[in-house]
Amino acid sequence: MTPVRPAGIPPRRISCGARSTAGPPAGAVAQLHTVSGPVTAAPMVWAAAVDISGPAASVSAATALPAMRPRLGTVCERSYGPTRLCLKMLIEGTVESCDNVLRAAYETGTRLYVGHNMRHMGVVRLMRDIIARGDIGEPKAVWVRHFVGYGGDYYFKDWHADRTRTTGLLLQKAAHDIDVLHWLAGGYTRRVNALGDLLVYGGLPRREADTPRPDNWLREFDWPPTARKDLHHIVDVEDVSVMNMQLDNGVVAAYQQCHFTPDYWRNCTVIGTEGRLENFGDSPGDEVKVWNTGPSGYRAGADITYRVPEANGSHGGGDSRIMEEFCRFVRAGGVTDTSPVAARMSVAAGVLATRSLREGGAPYDVPALDLELIAYFERGQVR
Numbered sequence: 001m002t003p004v005r006p007a008g009i010p011p012r013r014i015s016c017g018a019r020s021t022a023g024p025p026a027g028a029v030a031q032l033h034t035v036s037g038p039v040t041a042a043p044m045v046w047a048a049a050v051d052i053s054g055p056a057a058s059v060s061a062a063t064a065l066p067a068m069r070p071r072l073g074t075v076c077e078r079s080y081g082p083t084r085l086c087l088k089m090l091i092e093g094t095v096e097s098c099d100n101v102l103r104a105a106y107e108t109g110t111r112l113y114v115g116h117n118m119r120h121m122g123v124v125r126l127m128r129d130i131i132a133r134g135d136i137g138e139p140k141a142v143w144v145r146h147f148v149g150y151g152g153d154y155y156f157k158d159w160h161a162d163r164t165r166t167t168g169l170l171l172q173k174a175a176h177d178i179d180v181l182h183w184l185a186g187g188y189t190r191r192v193n194a195l196g197d198l199l200v201y202g203g204l205p206r207r208e209a210d211t212p213r214p215d216n217w218l219r220e221f222d223w224p225p226t227a228r229k230d231l232h233h234i235v236d237v238e239d240v241s242v243m244n245m246q247l248d249n250g251v252v253a254a255y256q257q258c259h260f261t262p263d264y265w266r267n268c269t270v271i272g273t274e275g276r277l278e279n280f281g282d283s284p285g286d287e288v289k290v291w292n293t294g295p296s297g298y299r300a301g302a303d304i305t306y307r308v309p310e311a312n313g314s315h316g317g318g319d320s321r322i323m324e325e326f327c328r329f330v331r332a333g334g335v336t337d338t339s340p341v342a343a344r345m346s347v348a349a350g351v352l353a354t355r356s357l358r359e360g361g362a363p364y365d366v367p368a369l370d371l372e373l374i375a376y377f378e379r380g381q382v383r
Helices: 056-068 095-108 122-133 151-155 175-185 315-332 340-357 371-378
Strands: 047-049 073-075 084-087 111-114 139-148 189-197 240-247 252-258 264-272 275-280 287-291 304-307
Touching (some): 095 340, 095 371, 111 315, 111 340, 122 175, 122 264, 139 151, 139 175, 175 240, 175 252, 175 340, 189 340, 340 371
Parallel strands (some): 073 084, 084 111, 139 252
Antiparallel strands (some): 189 240, 240 252, 264 275
């Protein structure tokens, strides 16, 4: 099959090692946009960079599964992600589809890498280090508030606004954040419920079907949010939601998402048995504060204040770091900070939270993943 790249999307290459004049095996790239050169000296060991620019929920498994069957490794831009396959996220509308991707990687021996780049963001790694040192004791509660100030432009002027193509923004937008919440808390969601609604963008002016986004899209931003126009012709995903989780280690957690705030950042509070931490900003130079003495009333000054390390590149340096980890994984394999199992668990939580909020907040239990698959991925995808 000839590689497919949507019109107007330029190819983007990554380099993880020496190149060869030989291409990948004929028919090995199914619906993949970009293919890099070989990443080791061994013949026929290729890595592909996959940029899924269309509706991820409708193409991720359809892209990943054919790519694994010929044993071609790939890098995808959503967690749907010899012999190497990297998917940014496993964005699927069903938990079963995610499990099929993991099962195919296990059965074919394809190395599967999921690009959850927030695990490489400085603020996330700083908070995880604080927890690992025991500065706040054992985590028992995690609260994440996600202020999506540009949400009206990022998610309501194209296909993201159509639930048939994304499921909802507790999946499409929140999968990374749920993964970070799980990572900081040291467990996975076991039971979930959610509430949400379309409170602002449902009644704003929309474009006709098959008309392009305005020329100033993502260059000019209207304020207040009610002044926005030229929205996608279908808008039926929620613009505000609240998700509650009980994790398998007993931690109680909450995630809140709003797409019409004046600011754009994530605020995370982790409360342990001996203190709490909270980040103020999520970029290099921002702060994570720790209170671990007390009790007391309100204290603006923390017991310890950490500064998020300086970093270059997008997502607080996370994008360049994750590519470094991916290239190392392609060459040598082994355990990585990102995890296909963790990706599946964050997607499962997001899918079921979306179902819950559309059914009046009914709670749902997250189905367990096959223990054989968990063990395989936890030992570095070695049989």
